Amino acid sequence: MLALSFMRHAFVAGTFIAIVSGLIGVFVVARGLPFLTHTLSEIGFAGASFAVFAGWPALNGMILFTMLSSIVVGQMSIKRSRREAVISAVSALFLGLGILFLSLSSETASSATSILFGSVVGISIHEVWELVVLSAIVLIVTMLIYRPLKFDSFDDIGARVTGIPSTAISVVFLLLLALSVSVAAQIVGALLMFILLTLPAASAKYFTHGVAKMIVLSILFSLVGTWLGLYLGYLTNWPVSFFIALIEAVIYASALLYQKYYVE
Amino acid sequence: MDAKTIPPSRTNSRREILIIAILTVDSLTTGYGDQPIVKDLTFDVNEGDFLVVIGDNGVGKTTLIRSLLGLLPIMSGTINYADDLRIGYVPQFRNIDDEYPLSIRDFVALNLPQRPFPWITKKEHRAIERMLRLTNLTTIADRPLGLASGGEKQRAYLAQALLRNPQLLILDESTASLDNDMKYELLNVVARFQQSGLSVIFVTHDWELATEYGNRFLRLTPNGASSGPINELPKPTVEGAK
Numbered sequence: 001m002l003a004l005s006f007m008r009h010a011f012v013a014g015t016f017i018a019i020v021s022g023l024i025g026v027f028v029v030a031r032g033l034p035f036l037t038h039t040l041s042e043i044g045f046a047g048a049s050f051a052v053f054a055g056w057p058a059l060n061g062m063i064l065f066t067m068l069s070s071i072v073v074g075q076m077s078i079k080r081s082r083r084e085a086v087i088s089a090v091s092a093l094f095l096g097l098g099i100l101f102l103s104l105s106s107e108t109a110s111s112a113t114s115i116l117f118g119s120v121v122g123i124s125i126h127e128v129w130e131l132v133v134l135s136a137i138v139l140i141v142t143m144l145i146y147r148p149l150k151f152d153s154f155d156d157i158g159a160r161v162t163g164i165p166s167t168a169i170s171v172v173f174l175l176l177l178a179l180s181v182s183v184a185a186q187i188v189g190a191l192l193m194f195i196l197l198t199l200p201a202a203s204a205k206y207f208t209h210g211v212a213k214m215i216v217l218s219i220l221f222s223l224v225g226t227w228l229g230l231y232l233g234y235l236t237n238w239p240v241s242f243f244i245a246l247i248e249a250v251i252y253a254s255a256l257l258y259q260k261y262y263v264e
Numbered sequence: 265m266d267a268k269t270i271p272p273s274r275t276n277s278r279r280e281i282l283i284i285a286i287l288t289v290d291s292l293t294t295g296y297g298d299q300p301i302v303k304d305l306t307f308d309v310n311e312g313d314f315l316v317v318i319g320d321n322g323v324g325k326t327t328l329i330r331s332l333l334g335l336l337p338i339m340s341g342t343i344n345y346a347d348d349l350r351i352g353y354v355p356q357f358r359n360i361d362d363e364y365p366l367s368i369r370d371f372v373a374l375n376l377p378q379r380p381f382p383w384i385t386k387k388e389h390r391a392i393e394r395m396l397r398l399t400n401l402t403t404i405a406d407r408p409l410g411l412a413s414g415g416e417k418q419r420a421y422l423a424q425a426l427l428r429n430p431q432l433l434i435l436d437e438s439t440a441s442l443d444n445d446m447k448y449e450l451l452n453v454v455a456r457f458q459q460s461g462l463s464v465i466f467v468t469h470d471w472e473l474a475t476e477y478g479n480r481f482l483r484l485t486p487n488g489a490s491s492g493p494i495n496e497l498p499k500p501t502v503e504g505a506k
Binding site: 151 | 358366374376425
């Protein structure tokens with residue numbers, strides 16, 4: 001399997017995607033942002049189809065759209081009471097835009113499918129490097145702001161009264177999330193990438209009670225899903241994103257059962 | 265620090281003449297929007313004080329605290345802090361539900377100094393363990409905070425607020441939801457820190473706790489404020505003042 005260069009590329013890219021998603025996911029879950037993450041995936045789809053329309057690489061379109069919109073959506077949905085409505089409206093608008101750009105572009109339907117559901121074939125070495133650099137940026141920035149980010153994510157009231165700049169932390173985190181969404185969408189696709197950014201972390205919190213341990217476990221769940229998904233996809237020729245979604249859902253269900261029968 | 269001599273009549277301390285004020289509030293008016301809730305309030309907090317802020321709901325206790333912390337802009341008057349005053353604050357409400365994932369130890373550790381690296385140094389580990397010990401949390405430090413009792417949660421909030429060695433601790437109704445034993449356990453811990461020099465502002469409606477632990481009071485009423493040594497705090501006569 002690894003004799004094929006595209007599978008090697010997919011494994012390297014998948015590994016970085018899993019590490020970034022596992023790490024960022026812990027904060028997505030702690031900050032209650034899975035729904036926003038889902039919306040960013042739809043915005044990423046619009047960005048990618050805009051890129052196809054404009055003749056850019058899909059990744060650039062995704063990064064542009066997700067970074068711009070994450071700040072706007074983040075600011076608009078600060079009030080919890082209107083967060084869901086704002087996110088639904090933005091998500092509907094961007095799905096519509098995505099469809100418009102696709103229909104305006106001359107590309108075939110297969111490019112739409114690969115944006116929406118990901119594709120492991122045809123990840124070039126150049127794209128792998130792009131992913132590695134973007135992942136490194138996310139990892140380094142997260143390490144630098146780790147302490148205030150952790151405080152603000154796991155105890156926002158305590159963080160605010162201690163003088164942590166909550167708004168600044170929130171903006172930086174949304175930008176990191178937008179980058180992670182764009183990175184993760186390369187393999188699992190725009191529509192399914194929120195799986196890697198939410199389920200591994202949501203599962204990890206049932207098994208451990210420390211942030212560092214949660215991150216390690218979340219990255220592990222994310223790696224297992226990605227590697228096994230790539231392998232099963234290679235064996236069966238079924239979509240990799242299907243296997244990743246299935247594996248992560250099974251891990252999450254097991255975490256819930258573990259919580260129910262062993263902890264309570 | 266702002267050292268000044270206070271006439272003996274303004275303090276209940278018999279031995280100290282030289283008193284160091286760490287917080288001086290002068291003619292403070294504060295509230296929300298253009299609606300003042302606390303009007304023309306003057307008081308100070310001295311080193312080692314246990315100042316009880318007492319009053320019914322709605323008289324502006326939390327408004328005052330938010331202004332002291334800089335979370336709410338003041339309308340007029342001044343608040344002077346001693347140089348480099350570190351304040352620890354235990355807010356009245358925290359969104360910690362049953363599914364809250366962090367252990368008590370990890371929750372306390374959130375308030376480590378905000379340095380640009382993720383790992384915890386040996387010195388920081390020692391500070392966390394010391395604080396857990398001083399707040400009687402060592403034996404349950406690995407339990408998820410979400411599953412802790414009300415009293416254990418309040419002690420965890422206290423430990424987090426004290427982790428960076430503040431000189432002033434503000435407790436906002438921290439005992440309100442606790443049963444009697446837990447109230448005393450929490451305040452005994454606070455009193456031990458106060459004996460080693462910590463100043464405390466304790467917001468409460470509880471007259472008995474106020475007189476047992478406080479040395480001075482600041483009483484807020486809809487008609488204005490009064491203050492003095494704790495033995496002059498009037499006993500509540502109406503229901504609800506307790």
